[in-house]
Amino acid sequence: MSLEAVYKRNEHHRGSKSGWLRAAVLGANDGLVSNASLLIGVAAAGRSSFLAVAGIAGIAAGAMAMAVGEYISVKSQADIETSDREMEREHLEADPAGELEELTQIYQERGLPRQLAEQVAVTLTEKGALEAHLRDELGQHESNMAKPLAASLASMISFALGATIPLIGALMGGTTTKVTLIILFTLVGLLSTGIVSSKLTGAPVIRASLRVLIGGSLGMAITAGIGALAHI
Ligand SMILES: [Zn+2]
Incomplete structure:
Protein backbone atom coordinates (compact mmCIF):
# COMPACT_ATOMS: atom_id res chain seq x y z
CA MET A 1 0.00 0.00 0.00
CA SER A 2 1.34 3.47 -0.84
CA LEU A 3 2.00 5.98 1.95
CA GLU A 4 -0.69 8.13 0.43
CA ALA A 5 -3.18 5.29 0.87
CA VAL A 6 -2.05 4.74 4.46
CA TYR A 7 -2.72 8.39 5.25
CA LYS A 8 -6.10 8.20 3.56
CA ARG A 9 -6.97 5.18 5.68
CA ASN A 10 -5.89 6.84 8.90
CA GLU A 11 -7.85 9.91 7.97
CA HIS A 12 -10.92 7.77 7.51
CA HIS A 13 -10.42 6.04 10.88
CA ARG A 14 -9.95 9.23 12.82
CA GLY A 15 -12.68 11.00 10.92
CA SER A 16 -15.21 8.45 12.12
CA LYS A 17 -14.48 9.43 15.73
CA SER A 18 -14.55 13.16 15.18
CA GLY A 19 -14.82 15.61 18.06
CA TRP A 20 -18.43 16.61 17.74
CA LEU A 21 -19.65 13.00 17.96
CA ARG A 22 -17.74 12.50 21.18
CA ALA A 23 -19.18 15.78 22.47
CA ALA A 24 -22.70 14.68 21.49
CA VAL A 25 -22.48 11.35 23.33
CA LEU A 26 -21.06 13.01 26.44
CA GLY A 27 -23.70 15.75 26.26
CA ALA A 28 -26.58 13.27 26.03
CA ASN A 29 -25.20 11.29 28.98
CA ASP A 30 -24.79 14.42 31.08
CA GLY A 31 -28.29 15.58 30.20
CA LEU A 32 -29.84 12.25 31.13
CA VAL A 33 -28.08 11.85 34.47
CA SER A 34 -28.14 15.45 35.65
CA ASN A 35 -31.80 16.12 34.85
CA ALA A 36 -32.92 12.70 36.11
CA SER A 37 -31.05 13.35 39.35
CA LEU A 38 -32.61 16.81 39.65
CA LEU A 39 -36.13 15.47 38.99
CA ILE A 40 -35.75 12.50 41.33
CA GLY A 41 -34.53 14.88 44.02
CA VAL A 42 -37.58 17.12 43.54
CA ALA A 43 -40.00 14.17 43.44
CA ALA A 44 -38.38 12.45 46.44
CA ALA A 45 -38.68 15.70 48.38
CA GLY A 46 -42.44 15.55 47.80
CA ARG A 47 -42.52 18.56 45.47
CA SER A 48 -44.04 16.92 42.39
CA MET A 66 -22.38 22.60 28.24
CA ALA A 67 -22.28 25.00 25.27
CA VAL A 68 -20.02 27.49 27.03
CA GLY A 69 -17.79 24.89 28.67
CA GLU A 70 -17.28 22.89 25.51
CA TYR A 71 -16.64 26.02 23.43
CA ILE A 72 -13.98 27.34 25.82
CA SER A 73 -12.22 24.00 26.10
CA VAL A 74 -12.19 23.20 22.37
CA LYS A 75 -11.40 26.82 21.42
CA SER A 76 -8.23 26.81 23.50
CA GLN A 77 -7.23 23.59 21.72
CA ALA A 78 -7.91 25.28 18.36
CA ASP A 79 -5.82 28.31 19.40
CA ILE A 80 -2.89 26.05 20.19
CA GLU A 81 -3.22 24.36 16.80
CA THR A 82 -3.32 27.72 15.02
CA SER A 83 -0.21 29.03 16.76
CA ASP A 84 1.60 25.73 16.07
CA ARG A 85 0.69 26.09 12.40
CA GLU A 86 2.02 29.67 12.31
CA MET A 87 5.25 28.68 14.04
CA GLU A 88 5.78 25.81 11.61
CA ARG A 89 5.19 28.14 8.66
CA GLU A 90 7.85 30.54 10.01
CA HIS A 91 10.34 27.72 10.58
CA LEU A 92 9.85 26.49 7.02
CA GLU A 93 10.53 29.96 5.62
CA ALA A 94 13.56 30.57 7.83
CA ASP A 95 15.26 27.19 7.52
CA PRO A 96 13.91 24.92 4.76
CA ALA A 97 16.98 22.65 4.80
CA GLY A 98 16.81 22.14 8.55
CA GLU A 99 13.09 21.39 8.31
CA LEU A 100 13.70 18.84 5.55
CA GLU A 101 16.25 17.13 7.78
CA GLU A 102 13.80 17.20 10.68
CA LEU A 103 11.15 15.51 8.55
CA THR A 104 13.67 12.93 7.35
CA GLN A 105 14.56 12.05 10.93
CA ILE A 106 10.89 11.70 11.83
CA TYR A 107 10.49 9.05 9.12
CA GLN A 108 13.72 7.36 10.23
CA GLU A 109 12.41 7.18 13.79
CA ARG A 110 9.31 5.52 12.40
CA GLY A 111 11.48 2.78 10.96
CA LEU A 112 12.38 3.83 7.42
CA PRO A 113 16.02 3.40 6.34
CA ARG A 114 17.85 6.73 5.88
CA GLN A 115 17.72 6.76 2.09
CA LEU A 116 14.02 5.98 1.88
CA ALA A 117 13.26 8.46 4.65
CA GLU A 118 15.05 11.15 2.63
CA GLN A 119 13.08 10.22 -0.48
CA VAL A 120 9.78 10.36 1.38
CA ALA A 121 10.67 13.67 3.04
CA VAL A 122 11.72 15.29 -0.25
CA THR A 123 8.64 14.04 -2.11
CA LEU A 124 6.21 15.14 0.58
CA THR A 125 7.97 18.50 0.98
CA GLU A 126 7.56 19.13 -2.75
CA LYS A 127 3.88 18.21 -2.51
CA GLY A 128 3.22 20.48 0.46
CA ALA A 129 5.87 21.09 3.08
CA LEU A 130 3.58 22.70 5.64
CA GLU A 131 0.98 19.92 5.48
CA ALA A 132 3.68 17.25 5.83
CA HIS A 133 5.14 18.93 8.92
CA LEU A 134 1.77 19.58 10.53
CA ARG A 135 0.72 15.98 9.99
CA ASP A 136 3.89 14.05 10.74
CA GLU A 137 5.58 16.37 13.23
CA LEU A 138 2.58 17.77 15.12
CA GLY A 139 -0.09 15.16 14.40
CA GLN A 140 -2.45 17.81 13.05
CA HIS A 141 -4.87 16.62 10.43
CA GLU A 142 -7.83 18.22 8.74
CA SER A 143 -10.17 15.58 10.19
CA ASN A 144 -8.99 15.83 13.80
CA MET A 145 -8.67 19.62 14.02
CA ALA A 146 -10.49 21.18 16.94
CA LYS A 147 -13.85 22.66 15.87
CA PRO A 148 -15.14 24.74 18.81
CA LEU A 149 -18.47 25.81 17.36
CA ALA A 150 -19.44 22.34 16.16
CA ALA A 151 -18.46 20.76 19.49
CA SER A 152 -20.31 23.46 21.41
CA LEU A 153 -23.52 23.09 19.40
CA ALA A 154 -23.33 19.29 19.48
CA SER A 155 -23.03 19.15 23.26
CA MET A 156 -25.73 21.79 23.80
CA ILE A 157 -28.29 20.04 21.58
CA SER A 158 -27.45 16.54 22.80
CA PHE A 159 -27.61 17.66 26.45
CA ALA A 160 -31.07 19.16 25.85
CA LEU A 161 -32.26 15.98 24.10
CA GLY A 162 -30.85 13.74 26.83
CA ALA A 163 -32.31 15.92 29.58
CA THR A 164 -35.77 15.84 27.98
CA ILE A 165 -36.04 12.05 28.38
CA PRO A 166 -36.30 11.94 32.22
CA LEU A 167 -38.64 14.96 32.11
CA ILE A 168 -41.06 13.01 29.88
CA GLY A 169 -41.01 10.22 32.46
CA ALA A 170 -41.61 12.73 35.27
CA LEU A 171 -44.63 14.23 33.53
CA MET A 172 -46.23 10.89 32.67
CA GLY A 173 -46.83 8.94 35.85
CA GLY A 174 -49.04 9.49 38.89
CA THR A 175 -47.57 10.69 42.21
CA THR A 176 -46.38 7.22 43.22
CA THR A 177 -44.97 6.11 39.88
CA LYS A 178 -43.08 9.27 38.88
CA VAL A 179 -39.73 8.32 40.37
CA THR A 180 -39.93 4.84 38.84
CA LEU A 181 -40.75 6.26 35.43
CA ILE A 182 -37.93 8.83 35.60
CA ILE A 183 -35.47 6.04 36.41
CA LEU A 184 -36.87 3.73 33.74
CA PHE A 185 -36.76 6.37 30.99
CA THR A 186 -33.26 7.41 32.03
CA LEU A 187 -31.90 3.87 32.07
CA VAL A 188 -33.25 3.25 28.57
CA GLY A 189 -31.66 6.54 27.45
CA LEU A 190 -28.33 5.64 29.07
CA LEU A 191 -28.41 2.22 27.44
CA SER A 192 -28.89 3.89 24.05
CA THR A 193 -25.94 6.27 24.52
CA GLY A 194 -23.87 3.34 25.80
CA ILE A 195 -24.58 1.41 22.60
CA VAL A 196 -23.84 4.46 20.43
CA SER A 197 -20.58 5.18 22.26
CA SER A 198 -19.46 1.56 21.97
CA LYS A 199 -20.07 1.80 18.22
CA LEU A 200 -17.94 4.97 18.10
CA THR A 201 -15.06 3.77 20.26
CA GLY A 202 -15.11 0.14 19.19
CA ALA A 203 -15.39 -0.93 22.86
CA PRO A 204 -17.49 -4.02 23.61
CA VAL A 205 -21.20 -3.07 23.80
CA ILE A 206 -21.81 -4.74 27.18
CA ARG A 207 -18.89 -3.05 28.91
CA ALA A 208 -19.70 0.41 27.51
CA SER A 209 -23.37 0.04 28.44
CA LEU A 210 -22.65 -1.26 31.95
CA ARG A 211 -20.30 1.66 32.55
CA VAL A 212 -22.93 4.31 31.76
CA LEU A 213 -25.70 2.37 33.50
CA ILE A 214 -23.76 1.99 36.75
CA GLY A 215 -22.47 5.57 36.68
CA GLY A 216 -25.93 6.96 35.96
CA SER A 217 -27.64 4.80 38.57
CA LEU A 218 -25.17 5.95 41.22
CA GLY A 219 -25.85 9.59 40.37
CA MET A 220 -29.61 9.07 40.57
CA ALA A 221 -29.42 7.07 43.81
CA ILE A 222 -27.36 9.72 45.54
CA THR A 223 -29.70 12.58 44.62
CA ALA A 224 -32.75 10.49 45.48
CA GLY A 225 -31.22 10.10 48.94
CA ILE A 226 -30.61 13.83 49.24
CA GLY A 227 -34.17 14.52 48.07
CA ALA A 228 -35.55 12.08 50.63
CA LEU A 229 -33.59 13.84 53.36
CA ALA A 230 -35.14 17.16 52.25
CA HIS A 231 -38.62 15.60 52.44
CA ILE A 232 -40.07 17.03 55.64
ZN1 LIG B 1 8.93 21.17 11.22
Missing part, protein backbone atom coordinates in the same frame (compact mmCIF):
# COMPACT_ATOMS: atom_id res chain seq x y z
CA SER A 49 -45.88 20.09 41.37
CA PHE A 50 -42.50 21.66 40.62
CA LEU A 51 -41.30 18.86 38.34
CA ALA A 52 -42.12 20.60 35.03
CA VAL A 53 -40.53 23.91 36.04
CA ALA A 54 -37.50 22.21 37.57
CA GLY A 55 -37.06 19.94 34.55
CA ILE A 56 -37.23 22.79 32.02
CA ALA A 57 -34.89 24.97 34.10
CA GLY A 58 -32.53 21.99 34.35
CA ILE A 59 -32.51 21.57 30.57
CA ALA A 60 -31.86 25.27 29.92
CA ALA A 61 -29.19 25.72 32.58
CA GLY A 62 -27.33 22.52 31.70
CA ALA A 63 -27.44 23.11 27.94
CA MET A 64 -26.00 26.61 28.37
CA ALA A 65 -23.27 25.38 30.70
